[in-house]
Amino acid sequence: xxxxxxxxxxxxxxxxxxxxxxxxxxxxxxxxxxxxxxxxxxxxxxxxxxxxxxxxxxxxxxxxxxxxxxxxxxxxxxxxxxxxxxxxxxx
Numbered sequence: 001x002x003x004x005x006x007x008x009x010x011x012x013x014x015x016x017x018x019x020x021x022x023x024x025x026x027x028x029x030x031x032x033x034x035x036x037x038x039x040x041x042x043x044x045x046x047x048x049x050x051x052x053x054x055x056x057x058x059x060x061x062x063x064x065x066x067x068x069x070x071x072x073x074x075x076x077x078x079x080x081x082x083x084x085x086x087x088x089x090x091x
Contacts (some may be wrong), residue, residue, distance in 0.1 A: 017076045027071040035064035 017023060039047070039060050046056050 013080075014076055017079050018072050020079075023072060023075045023079075026075060027068045030071040031064050031068035034067035038063045038067070 042063060043056060043060050046052055047060075052060075
């Protein structure tokens with residue numbers, strides 16, 4: 001499906017780019033680096049004190065999901081923008 005079509009087509013295009021190996025790898029690196037910093041800032045006292053329960057572990061996991069999601073979304077937008085500009089250059 002084309003990204004030009006209805007919302008379903010745009011969503012399919014989004015996931016195709018988001019699941020691209022290079023996008024996933026880049027987002028994973030960002031998630032690890034930024035996630036460690038955020039986890040240390042937000043949960044460092046509990047981690048160092050050994051006070052990690054299920055709820056805290058879940059929150060720490062979510063801390064890594066946020067930079068992954070932001071990086072993926074940004075990459076998808078950048079790829080789409082680059083593709084749109086490339087099409088305009090040849091029109």
